[in-house]
Amino acid sequence: MKKIINTSNAPAPIGPYNQAILSGDTLYISGQIPIDPATGNLIEGDISKETRQSMENLKAILTAADMTFEHVVKSNIFLNDMNQFSQVNEVYGSYFNSETAPARETVEVANLPKFVNVEISMIAVR
Numbered sequence: 748m749k750k751i752i753n754t755s756n757a758p759a760p761i762g763p764y765n766q767a768i769l770s771g772d773t774l775y776i777s778g779q780i781p782i783d784p785a786t787g788n789l790i791e792g793d794i795s796k797e798t799r800q801s802m803e804n805l806k807a808i809l810t811a812a813d814m815t816f817e818h819v820v821k822s823n824i825f826l827n828d829m830n831q832f833s834q835v836n837e838v839y840g841s842y843f844n845s846e847t848a849p850a851r852e853t854v855e856v857a858n859l860p861k862f863v864n865v866e867i868s869m870i871a872v873r
Contacts, residue, residue: 756807758782761860767808772873774812778825778866779804780859794831794864798838801867806842809871816842818871824853825866835865 752767753759757779760766767776781790781800784807790800809815826835832853843849849869859866 752808752812754807754811756784756811757804758784758787767812769812774809774814774818774869774871774873776805776808776869776871778823778860778868779808780861780863780866782861789861789863791863794834795838797863797865798835798867801865802839802842805867805869809869812871814871814873817844817847818873819843819849819869820872821870822849822851823868824851825856825859826853827856827859827862827864829853829855831864839867 750769751765752769752774753765757766760777764777767774779801781797783790783800784804790797806816809818824835824839826832
């Protein structure tokens with residue numbers, strides 16, 4: 748059984764997908780890019796601000812599923828420039844306790860939706 752998780756506190760999907768799917772106790776969150784859900788505008792020009800917006804979007808989805816970042820067991824970070832890794836890592840790390848942080852990979856990709864600089868997806872377990 749799967750439950751669709753959607754919240755107006757995160758950007759609406761821009762394709763045929765949902766913000767997240769809850770299957771049993773596992774939450775699969777679609778990749779979040781730096782779109783401000785209040786305005787629908789992209790946050791651009793500063794990778795730290797872009798990462799923070801992506802993380803805030805993820806936080807809103809976790810909240811809608813009655814979860815927190817402490818429930819996250821796996822993260823995927825996609826960057827269009829690995830030279831920005833340290834700035835992204837600093838912002839990302841501020842959302843987690845380093846002792847209980849999830850497993851993660853970070854990869855550089857050629858392009859991302861709307862040609863943003865960062866996209867982050869997560870899996871969380873209750």
